[in-house]
Amino acid sequence: MEHLKLLGTRGSPVNARVEIALQLKGVxxxxxxxxxxxxxxxxxxxxPIHKKIPVLLHNGLPIVESLLILEYIDEIWKENALLPVDPYCRAQARFWAKFIDEMIMPATVNAFLGEGDTEKATEELQEHLKTFEKGMKTAELFKENKIKYLDIAGLFVIYWIPVLQEFAGKNVLTRDNFPEIMSWADDIFSCDVVQKNLPDKQMMFGFLRLSFPHVNPNAHRQ
Ligand SMILES: N[C@@H](CCC(=O)N[C@@H](CS)C(=O)NCC(=O)O)C(=O)O
Structure with a gap:
């Protein structure tokens, strides 16, 4: 009998990735x-190495790092495949997911939650989003109907960035500036499993206010 346990924190984008993948697989x-x-x-x-969530325990064996957990889940439960079948498309999907985690995520944190001058980080984030949007136009990956690996990884871009930018009172990712990203967002948000796993925005503002009191004290006080 299989036993799956997720050590996670609701509200975290990397936690949501794993919950969405497990629920799409129906496990x-x-x-x-x-x-x-x-x-x-x-x-x-x-x-013990990173001391971070999420950790998926599969029959007592730990798997860490959200993107690796998604790949693991996809290998164990074959129905509703998350990664593309074609090896080149798989490599592309992994490339853009890595781009989100290694380039977009740190720039987002520095731009919206950093202390001091965040101008440079904001410009950097804008550049990374432009690169990502251009990549979307060329990679057919984003055009599939079902929610897949890269859509799940990309929730950070389409849900967490808008929440963080609203919190910080800065507009970087808008429909006018990034139409392709925002139309991709519309498709992903139409999925019930995704909707169910997105944390409440007001709850996130509450958490952010407590954790980052230095950020724009005039934005989002209600
Ligand atoms: N690259 C990791 C990032 C994991 C991560 O940053 N988790 C955060 C929560 S969003 C955490 O556990 N932070 C606790 C800490 O840094 O002490 C992944 O994708 O799983």
Missing amino acids: DYEFAQQDLQNKSDELLKYN
């Missing part, structure tokens, strides 16, 4: 909410 799992200010023995035991 049952136990969820153990983690307090990242006071890490559990279980989290430290199963992710």
Whole structure:
């Protein structure tokens, strides 16, 4: 009998990736909410190197790093494939997911949550989004009807960036500036499983206000 347990934190984009993938596959799992200010023995035991969520325990064996967890899930449960079948398309999907995590994510954090002058990081984020949007136009990957690996990875761009930019009171990702990204977002948001796993925006503002009190004190006080 299979046992799946996810050590995660609701509200986190990397946690949402794993929950969405498991739910799209239709597999049952136990969820153990983690307090990242006071890490559990279980989290430290199963992710001793990075000490981060998400950790998926499959029959007691830990798998870490959200993108690797998605690949693992896709290899174990074959129905509703997440990665493209064609090896070249698979490589493309992995490339853009890595681009999101290694280029877009850090620039986003620096642009919207950084202390001091965030101008340079904001420009950098704009450039990365332009590169990403151009990539979308050429990669057929984004045009499939079902929610796949890259759509799940890309939720950071289409959901978390808008929340963070609203919190910081800056507009970088808009429909006028990035029409392709925003129309891709419309497709992804029409999926029920995705909708169900997006954290409440007001809850996120509350968390962000507590965690980043230096960010634009005039934005989003209500
Ligand atoms: N590259 C990792 C990132 C994991 C990550 O940054 N997790 C955050 C939550 S969003 C965390 O556990 N932070 C706790 C810490 O840094 O101490 C992945 O994709 O899984």
